[in-house]
Amino acid sequence: MNVIGKVTVLPQLPPSIARLSELAYNLYWSWTPHAQMLYQDLDPVIWERFQRNPVRTLLEVSQARLDALAADSGYLARYKAVMADFDAYMGKKATWASRNAAGMAPVAYFSMEYGFHESLPIYSGGLGVLAGDHCKSASDLGLPFTAVGMLFHQGYFRQLFDRDGWQNEAYDEMDLTTLPITPARTASGQEARVAVRIAGRDVSVRVWNLNIGRIRVLLLDTNVPENSEEDRKLTARLYGGNQDLRVQQYVLLGVAGIRALRALDIPASVYHMNEGHAALLGLERVREYVEAGLDFRTALETVASSTLFTTHTPVAAGNDAFTYDLMDRYIGEWPGRLATSRDELYGLARHDQNWDGQTVPAFSMTVFALRMSRAANGVSELHGEVSRDMWKFLYPGAEAEEVPIGHVTNGAHNLTFTSQAMRDLLSTVLPKDWTERLEDEKMWTAVEKLTDQQLSGVQLDMKCEMITFIRARMREQMLRNGASAADVAATDTLMSENALTIGFARRFATYKRATLLFRDRERLSRIVNDPERPVQFVFAGKAHPADNPGKAFIQEIYKMSQEPEFRGKIVILENYDMNVARHLVQGVDIWLNNPRRPLEASGTSGMKASFNGSPNFSVLDGWWREGYDSTNGWPIGEEREYADLNVQDDADAYSLYHTLESEIVPRYYGHATGDASWAHSVRRAIQTVSPRFSMQRQVIDYVQQYYLPIGERGQQVAADDSARARAIAGWKTWVRQQWPHTHLTAHADLPATCNPGQTAPVVAQVNPAGIGLDELRVEAVLNRGGHLTRVPLKNQGDGTFSADVPLKESGLYSVGVRMIPEIGGLSNELEVGLIKWATAR
Template sequence: MNVIGKVTVLPQLPPSIARLSELAYNLYWSWTPHAQALYSELDPQVWENFGQNPVRTLLEVPQARLDTVATDKDYLARYKSVMADFDAYMNLKKTWASQNAPEMQPVAYFSMEYGFHESLPIYSGGLGVLAGDHCKSASDLGLPFTAVGMLFHQGYFRQLFDKDGWQNEAYDELDLTTLPITPARTPDGQEARVSVRIGHREIAVRVWNLTVGRIRVLLLDTNVPENSEEDRKLTARLYGGNQELRVQQYVLLGVAGIRALRALDVPASVYHMNEGHAALLGLERIRECVDAGLDFRTALESVASSTLFTTHTPVAAGNDAFTYELMDRYLEQWPELLSVSRHELYELARHDQNWDGQTVPAFSMTVFALRMSRAANGVSELHGEVSRDMWKFLYPGAEAEEVPIGHVTNGAHNLTFTSQAMRDLLSTVLPKDWTERLEDEEMWKAVDGLSDAQLSNVQLETKREMIAFIRARMREQMLRNGASAADVAATDTLMDANTLTIGFARRFATYKRATLLFRDRERLARIVNHPDRPVQFVFAGKAHPADNPGKAFIQEIYRMSQEPEFRGKIVILENYDMNVARHLVQGVDIWLNNPRRPLEASGTSGMKASFNGSPNFSVLDGWWREGYDGTNGWPIGEEREYADLNVQDDADAFSLYQTLEDEIVPRYYGGATGEDSWAYSVRRSIETVSPRFSMQRQVIDYVQRYYLPLGKRGQAVAANHNAEARTIAGWKTWVRQQWPYVSISAHAELPATCHPGQTAPISAQVNPAGISLEELRVEAVLNRAGHLTRFPLASRGDGTFSAEVPLEESGLYSVGVRMIPEIDGLSNELETGLIKWATAR
């Protein structure tokens, strides 16, 4: 057929169900199963075939069916109940924010990917789902919040296994008319368009509006007629192509994203960069300030004072660094636009790399993001520690624990991932408003009131649903790959609802060690084939298209699943997405996670499983290091580091098998009561993880630790025509100019031994090289077993500083003296990055 064009014929919804269209365009339905049911009941097959997409479902369902349900009393009753809940949610006046943070300034949140729902595939994995959950909870809490991202027309990719278990990628072009998005409109009613210069090309960007509860997300799109074919592909695929494409996409996200906010007159006072992909938003914000008359350094202070950066991984592949030559190709006009030299601009991003045996300066997106912000955080307590050590070279002379990178431990959006059956059960013991108090740990103790039978029945129900889903998926895969009739028929009995079922689903990066389970094949075979207490495993996950080692892990698991001793006991599903994730976290008995510590920054899938009562069985890395309390799951391995990776893998695999055989399997099948019962572990999982690792708790932490302070500081620095920004910028310029000429020497009368409570006289002599002595902090630094204690030395006004420094506790101390420049108004005492240690005299 020769296609000359396409037309979308909109459904004619009868008046009694007319608001189904309104609801379809608000992703409130994505975390509300009762709302989803209104669309799935119209035509279950259409609902499943088109990715559980309400907009597409309404387009595909025959008019006659719509007319029929419009007169169905039961359907109308459910429709009215859902719409009443929706209206109550949208019109709620007393939100958490209105009551607890009424002074909060509006936040603009930038992320390369967002995982809201599988029908909008603009995410690759955990980072995107986390960003989507962040938006959902920002809505739940009533924050003044707008998110900015990209509309990828081919999404990430659809994963297909061939008959040998090798991952292949398929890219499907999204039909925008079937997505829950609308053109964003300027205040005068025009469709929003912005433009951005990338290299020598001017690129037009269309802006789409996505509504997520009470907040909006702006999605950038270059697939418009006025662009060249090459430029239209800039928003084709997420994380596709080469480094050149990635740099151009980062320019789009940062620069066009800021311009979209301005074109739509969206207020923003705090800017949150979710990973280094968004770092270039600082360029456009500084350009705005320079155009308004500020010099570059003052503009930098003003912009950075209201910016937060969240780093998500210590793995090198997650911290982009590009050659200066490549950056010149796409940023060549920016030094002139910012009235700054190329050298000074690139120094803000410099991170020397060893490429091809040579050390060369590189433009690091992470370093640039850290320099362009005055607050930064990792995504778990341990990741904060790792990040401080990883980036301490930016603060020469500082110890890792002092580096100004904090942490907010990740959470997950409870209502998106908790099954409706579990939500209904929880509602029988939790308060009526429990979904608005998810972070309330005291409230969750009511879960103790649920009986063993109640929990078992709900979990068996969702487990059966998961198994039915797995069987359908495996049957579809086998038919596509030409499997035998016997193998296809065998999918009808695949997995058993009465068998202990363990799930592992995540991105197949090699450090996540998806194949660790198979390190001792004979022992694993005994475990899964035990005659009285069998165990079965279900795996899922995607490897990046360019990650052949990750693909090899997938293939290894697939081949193991075909071996006689594992057939039917090991299953690996293709095309891991949010739909697969929901089925698994709601249906498995145990969640397995065994990354190579300490490379798992956080991880969130295990949280979602625990929301549904599935205990975690995980390495003490990321969030589980904080979440594990001895009752709500099991650890793998020890909380230690290894010099030899093979030794680490052997130790962790041994721990995995031993814990499974000696603790988990006996508890699951043992039939004990009380604290030795399986139901006790289930309860503890729900009541300890649900509040502490809710996305609601996470977003509240961001508000209290970062959004509120940054909003206040940003306003203060920019007040009176950026007076404080000018002061800070000028002072830093002067101090950095003089710092090479500053000197300090120190003298201490330290006894060889002493008793706790004694003091040691310490003095220092400073040559300030013109810097005011009042702007120099001189301090003694006591290091005892890796923990620092700092004690200020008092100035005598003549360049001499001294103090009697107390030695409070017993132990071996190392003592040093150092000098740091500081003035009022800095975000932290190490903001200048300048530290000078004293020489002994």
């Protein structure tokens, strides 16, 4: 038919259940299964057809069904209980933040993607789900917190396998009237609109409001009538298109995001950039200060002092870098707006790249984010180490361990991923308020009270539910691809609830090595087809549309799953999303992860499985390097580096098979009791992973390590019209001008050998070139086996610095002397980025 218009007819909710509409527009329901059941029971078919979306379900369900449930005493009792819990949650005053972070400065959190629920597909994978979980726990903890992101009206892609197992992508236009979002409104009641100038044209941006418990998320949308057709597509797809599109999206996220906060009068004192995509928010914040009368460098210090940057990837491809010519096209007007030069602005982002055999300067979003912040972190302990080494070139003369990049190990939102059945079981032994104390490790020792039978019963129920889900998904895929009647019928017998079931689900980036399991096909066949102790595997995951090697991994697994010896024992599901993830982490017995160490920054899927009692079986990379304690899962491979990737793959595959055959399978199928039992591994997985890797613990770490100190320092630097920022900026300018003219020589009276505890006199002579001697830190640096010890030298006057340096332990030392410029009030001692090492005299 020819459509001339659309109208949404809203349901007439009976008074007794009228607040179902209110609840539908707050994603509190996304981590509350009892709330979801209220909508599912309206019409289970509609609920599933529309990705478990309460708003759409309310729009589609019949009036007769609403009226019937409004008179159903059982339904009404559940409705009242859910609404009472919701009201208690929303109205709670005594939150963690009120008790532990009173007066905390408000945080604005910027992320390119958010994974809150599958019905709002504006995420691609782990980064987005992590951001969504961060928001949920910020709400749980009662933080003053606002998130900013993009409303991609085609979302990420829907993944479809063809008959050969090759990934194809489909993009579905979302009907915004059926999503749990509302137009954000200004104080005057007008729909919030902001404008951004990109490549000489003004782009209008509509702002949407999304409620996540007690906090709000602002979503930016250019698909508005006043924009050109091309500009309306700027917020069409997540991670789609070419580099031109990506740069424009980054301008929108950063610049329009800040303007959206201002248009809505939302306070923000700490700005948290979740990955480099958000780095350009620094442009707009500096512009605000320059427009208010500050010079560029003072504005830069003011902005950076209140900004935190979290980096998520040690893989070069995950750190965007663009040519200067491309950046000129989209931010070429910004140097003038900021009262600075192109060289100075772009110099803050410079990271030379080798493109087509030539080394050229490039604008790195990660480098810009690091330069535009005064605090940065990786997302696990090992990733922090890798990041410090990766970005140490920004601090010439520094050792990797000194680079000011810390770490906060990722977590996951327990209540989003823990099944209701497991939550009910945990509630029988944990305190009544356990969901508010998830990070409390002592509390979780009560899991020891759960019996083997209780645990196995819940896990068997969840496994059966997962297998039912897998069979339905595979049947749907078979029918779409025109499979034979026999093949379609065979989906009814896929997998067995009595077999050890191992899950693997994540992005199909090649470094995650999804096909490592198939390195020795014959050995795998023996493991899978053991008649007494069978093992089965379920895979899921998306490859980026442009990642053909990742797609080839998917196809290899698919084809292997069709081979006679693996048919029904190995399954790969299409269209991995949060719904698939929940079924798998709640239903498998073991979670498998085998990235090429050390390229897994953190990973979180294994955490979610362990919340449900599934031990982790993983390479000691990312979070598992910190989480593994020899009782709560199993490692793959060794903590070592490999020069030959083939050797690494062989070693890790051998370890995988050997551990599976000799430890995991015997324990799962054995009848041991106590510490040797399978139930012991299950308990330990729940007990150790649930608190330490809860999102609640993660967000508390961010508050204590970053949000509170950044808020305090940012306020100090910006006080009195940025007086401190002006002093720091002026001092840095002077020091950088004079630094090439400084000179440092040193002498150490070192014996060839000595006993532990002896000292060695070290003397340095400084020509400060006009820099105050009290503004120079001169120190001896002892390197013993890669571990640094730093000993300050005392100013003796006339440019002479000296100290007796203790040699406390036995070993081979190398000794150097260096000087670093510093004044009080810097964020860290390497902030200026200048280090001069002494020459011998």
